[in-house]
Amino acid sequence: MYTLEHVSKTYAQSKRRITALQDVSLTIPKGQLVAIQGPTGGGKSTLLQMLGALDRPSIGRVALGEAELSHLPDRRLAGIRAKEIGFVFQGFNLIPTLTALENVETALEPLGVSADERRRRATEALGSVGLGDRGGHVPSELSGGQQQRVAIARALVKEPDVLLADEPTGNLDEQTRDDIMDLLEGLWRDRGLTLIVVTHDSAVAKRAERRLHIRDGAVTER
Amino acid sequence: MFFTYLRRELAGRRRQTAIIAIGMALAIALVMIVNSVSTGVRDAQAAVLESVYGVGTDLTVSQSPTPPAEGEAGGPRFEFGADAGTTTDGSTEISQSRLSAGPGSTTFDEADLASVQGLDGVAAASATLSLTNTTFDGELPDFQQSTQGTDQMPADGEQPAAPPQGGFDGAGGSAFDVDSFTVLGLDPASAAVGPLSAVELADGRGLEASDTGEAVAVLDAGYATTAELAVGDTIDVGGTEFEIVGTVSSTSADAATAANVYLPLDLAQSISGEEGMISSISVQAESADGIDALQAEIEEALPDATVSTQSDLAASVSGSLASASSLISNLGLWVSLAVLVAAFLIAILFTIQGVTRRTREFGTLKAIGWSNGRVVGQVAGESLVQGLIGGAVGLVLGLVGIWAVNLIAPTIGGSSGSDVVAGGPGGREMVMQAGGPGGGFGGAMPSAASSAEVVLQAPVTVSVIAIAIGLAIAGGLVAGAFGGWRAARLRPAEALRSVA
Numbered sequence: 215m216y217t218l219e220h221v222s223k224t225y226a227q228s229k230r231r232i233t234a235l236q237d238v239s240l241t242i243p244k245g246q247l248v249a250i251q252g253p254t255g256g257g258k259s260t261l262l263q264m265l266g267a268l269d270r271p272s273i274g275r276v277a278l279g280e281a282e283l284s285h286l287p288d289r290r291l292a293g294i295r296a297k298e299i300g301f302v303f304q305g306f307n308l309i310p311t312l313t314a315l316e317n318v319e320t321a322l323e324p325l326g327v328s329a330d331e332r333r334r335r336a337t338e339a340l341g342s343v344g345l346g347d348r349g350g351h352v353p354s355e356l357s358g359g360q361q362q363r364v365a366i367a368r369a370l371v372k373e374p375d376v377l378l379a380d381e382p383t384g385n386l387d388e389q390t391r392d393d394i395m396d397l398l399e400g401l402w403r404d405r406g407l408t409l410i411v412v413t414h415d416s417a418v419a420k421r422a423e424r425r426l427h428i429r430d431g432a433v434t435e436r
Numbered sequence: 437m438f439f440t441y442l443r444r445e446l447a448g449r450r451r452q453t454a455i456i457a458i459g460m461a462l463a464i465a466l467v468m469i470v471n472s473v474s475t476g477v478r479d480a481q482a483a484v485l486e487s488v489y490g491v492g493t494d495l496t497v498s499q500s501p502t503p504p505a506e507g508e509a510g511g512p513r514f515e516f517g518a519d520a521g522t523t524t525d526g527s528t529e530i531s532q533s534r535l536s537a538g539p540g541s542t543t544f545d546e547a548d549l550a551s552v553q554g555l556d557g558v559a560a561a562s563a564t565l566s567l568t569n570t571t572f573d574g575e576l577p578d579f580q581q582s583t584q585g586t587d588q589m590p591a592d593g594e595q596p597a598a599p600p601q602g603g604f605d606g607a608g609g610s611a612f613d614v615d616s617f618t619v620l621g622l623d624p625a626s627a628a629v630g631p632l633s634a635v636e637l638a639d640g641r642g643l644e645a646s647d648t649g650e651a652v653a654v655l656d657a658g659y660a661t662t663a664e665l666a667v668g669d670t671i672d673v674g675g676t677e678f679e680i681v682g683t684v685s686s687t688s689a690d691a692a693t694a695a696n697v698y699l700p701l702d703l704a705q706s707i708s709g710e711e712g713m714i715s716s717i718s719v720q721a722e723s724a725d726g727i728d729a730l731q732a733e734i735e736e737a738l739p740d741a742t743v744s745t746q747s748d749l750a751a752s753v754s755g756s757l758a759s760a761s762s763l764i765s766n767l768g769l770w771v772s773l774a775v776l777v778a779a780f781l782i783a784i785l786f787t788i789q790g791v792t793r794r795t796r797e798f799g800t801l802k803a804i805g806w807s808n809g810r811v812v813g814q815v816a817g818e819s820l821v822q823g824l825i826g827g828a829v830g831l832v833l834g835l836v837g838i839w840a841v842n843l844i845a846p847t848i849g850g851s852s853g854s855d856v857v858a859g860g861p862g863g864r865e866m867v868m869q870a871g872g873p874g875g876g877f878g879g880a881m882p883s884a885a886s887s888a889e890v891v892l893q894a895p896v897t898v899s900v901i902a903i904a905i906g907l908a909i910a911g912g913l914v915a916g917a918f919g920g921w922r923a924a925r926l927r928p929a930e931a932l933r934s935v936a
């Protein structure tokens with residue numbers, strides 16, 4: 215469960231100060247599927263950074279369960295990201311020189327899993343997203359939808375509590391978008407994940423239990 | 437994972453790997469070659485010194501030359517009386533061979549040897565007398581012919597007096613050769629120290645203790661070949677016939693020995709008129725640590741003497757060897773340093789650029805939980821391996837370069853002591869001076885100091901290989917440190933930066 219209290223994030227950009235998040239307070243219970251929508255520059259990605267322990271708020275408190283994400287040192291945040299949080303990105307963000315299987319394995323690297331165990335779990339995760347036969351291919355040999363499936367396998371192989379996705383279907387065609395959303399929804403249902411999806415696409419947002427709208431750094435429920 | 441990722445990155449980004457590795461390779465190869473050649477030049481200097489002063493000679497005692505007094509010739513004098521030579525067909529043939537102290541060297545009393553031998557810390561000492569033998573060989577016209585010509589003025593209508601006859605061209609000209617070779621008188625009983633310690637027997641035998649007082653000579657093998665002399669022949673030194681009992685060559689390949697002809701010291705002294713005189717003492721110290729102290733001790737005992745250590749002597753090696761040495765140590769050093777700095781800069785810039793290009797990649801790895809140290813380690817590991825690849829290629833390139841230098845094997849000449857003395861034509865004087873400060877006869881003559889030709893050999897030493905490996909690791913680590921520093925500063929949030 216996420217708890218956000220009076221969270222603000224400001225960026226000092228040359229002379230101007232940009233307020234990306236403005237006094238956001240909300241709670242997200244464990245296992246919820248949340249869609250975050252809003253105009254470009256509204257602060258969606260910034261909110262996701264707070265939830266994903268990638269950055270700390272300028273003011274306010276962010277907690278994931280017992281962990282105070284807003285006040286922990288970098289090393290602890292990296293540990294929390296490694297164990298509890300899975301990420302899926304708009305640009306897939308696979309390592310271009312590594313094969314699909316090796317890309318999935320990178321998620322287990324910081325957990326100190328043995329090489330054999332790592333390979334076994336990565337193969338299993340690739341199978342669960344329907345790419346069991348594509349493990350040896352590098353990203354450039356895969357379609358956009360297949361690459362995003364590899365990225366989802368990478369996010370899930372560590373069995374996280376939370377899955378955060380920043381426009382996971384933004385670079386995909388409609389058919390593939392629906393396939394990927396079906397996959398994410400299925401995983402959310404099966405594994406009891408907390409799934410938070412940032413999206414421009416109302417077709418995607420419609421599938422969520424809860425929809426948040428963020429404009430000029432201020433969050434409203436829909 | 438570390439090695440898989442490393443391997444995939446280096447294989448997947450071949451161009452960057454190749455540029456960094458080639459830069460490092462060129463720099464490392466150049467440093468190796470310069471290092472090896474300068475070692476070769478140092479060895480060559482040592483070889484020249486060895487051939488001149490001998491192996492195991494720690495100190496050399498000599499006296500610095502003083503300019504000859506006014507009117508005194510520095511070189512040998514040839515004086516022919518009115519009846520000298522044999523006259524046939526209006527020309528006179530004269531020939532004379534003189535042995536004298538080499539120009540530029542000063543002789544001093546033999547008693548100094550005993551003083552040196554008596555000092556503490558002297559393991560052995562032996563004296564040598566450095567001499568030059570000059571042979572004058574010539575044909576002169578009958579000068580009385582021209583005298584007659586001037587006395588009797590030809591009358592009108594009469595034939596002018598007959599042109600002078602005789603001489604080498606039959607018309608009153610004269611011709612002469614001046615031939616010289618260097619002679620070293622040494623004590624046959626103590627050849628272990630001094631110039632003959634750095635030679636090996638080419639033919640016959642060396643000088644032995646029983647040769648004292650005997651008219652026997654040992655020749656430099658190279659000189660014997662040019663002079664067409666062999667063991668069993670005789671050689672005229674200062675008017676005395678010496679039997680050639682052996683020939684010697686330098687132990688350091690291709691270097692000539694210290695002198696052309698070696699004689700027993702006592703005969704060299706008596707024939708040259710330098711009775712009881714010597715020109716240099718070779719001293720072997722009991723221990724290498726005691727050399728400096730011994731030098732001071734000898735200087736105190738013999739206030740007029742110049743006492744040189746091997747390193748002093750090394751500084752006196754001149755000629756193309758000296759210029760090679762300074763070329764290598766200056767230009768070579770700077771060029772290889774410049775290339776090295778350039779290679780390091782290229783490696784650093786490309787590594788930083790590579791990390792910047794992979795901002796999203798490293799941001800993503802941090803976002804999925806990779807620690808800063810793990811990401812930095814990956815970057816540094818890549819750089820280190822690129823450096824090592826460059827090192828391996830550079831090692832091969834460097835060895836090929838050194839091999840090429842040895843294949844060309846440039847010959848460099850070096851002389852130790854004072855330089856070659858060149859004189860202008862001295863005119864048709866009957867007194868001739870071969871070199872020396874008093875003026876000179878045409879041509880160049882070697883001074884008392886000896887010179888040697890050495891083939892430059894660039895050795896592959898452990899230090900050359902260690903330098904290559906060390907530079908490769910250093911280059912990789914420096915580039916890796918810069919790349920790692922850049923990677924450490926990347927925020928994990930970079931992973932979310934929207935794609936262009």
Ligand SMILES: Nc1ncnc2c1ncn2[C@@H]1O[C@H](COP(=O)(O)OP(=O)(O)OP(=O)(O)O)[C@@H](O)[C@H]1O
Binds near residue numbers: 233234252255256261
């Ligand atoms: N690192 C940063 N430095 C300065 N300003 C930033 C930084 N990151 C975000 N911002 C600013 O904060 C505001 C919110 O940005 P954010 O990326 O959260 O928007 P977004 O809703 O994700 O937009 P989009 O739909 O285009 O992705 C924007 O005005 C943006 O310019």
Ligand SMILES: [Mg+2]
Binds near residue numbers: 258259260380934
């Ligand atoms: Mg965004």
